[in-house]
Amino acid sequence: xxxxxxxxxxxxxxxxxxxxxxxxxxxxxxxxxxxxxxxxxxxxxxxxxxxxxxxxxxxxxxxxxxxxxxxxxxxxxxxxxxxxxxxxxxxxxxxxxxxxxxxxxxxxxxxxxxxxxxxxxxxxx
Numbered sequence: 001x002x003x004x005x006x007x008x009x010x011x012x013x014x015x016x017x018x019x020x021x022x023x024x025x026x027x028x029x030x031x032x033x034x035x036x037x038x039x040x041x042x043x044x045x046x047x048x049x050x051x052x053x054x055x056x057x058x059x060x061x062x063x064x065x066x067x068x069x070x071x072x073x074x075x076x077x078x079x080x081x082x083x084x085x086x087x088x089x090x091x092x093x094x095x096x097x098x099x100x101x102x103x104x105x106x107x108x109x110x111x112x113x114x115x116x117x118x119x120x121x122x123x124x125x
Contacts, residue, residue: 025069
């Protein structure tokens with residue numbers, strides 16, 4: 001079992017989502033372009049959050065002349081797996097059936113649930 005990855009605050013997670021969507025290594029401007037238009041972020045705020053993510057071990061920063069390039073050190077898949085495991089353990093009391101029940105009651109469409117069932121049956125999860 002992989003070690004748990006700490007949960008990121010929403011703003012830092014938003015920056016990681018943008019970074020995961022970029023070609024790596026990514027410049028600040030590329031990350032900015034991947035941020036949702038619904039949540040604009042000042043350049044200084046973005047740089048502060050990238051520094052925090054670096055301090056937490058989520059991002060590597062390398063200097064390239066006057067600009068910095070950013071590389072994620074934690075993959076989207078590893079982060080999602082860790083947070084999912086934490087959710088099942090902490091919120092569902094470790095019960096997969098409680099998690100499945102919550103998932104089915106969450107408003108997922110029948111198509112989403114059928115896709116999940118097919119993935120489980122093909123052992124792709």
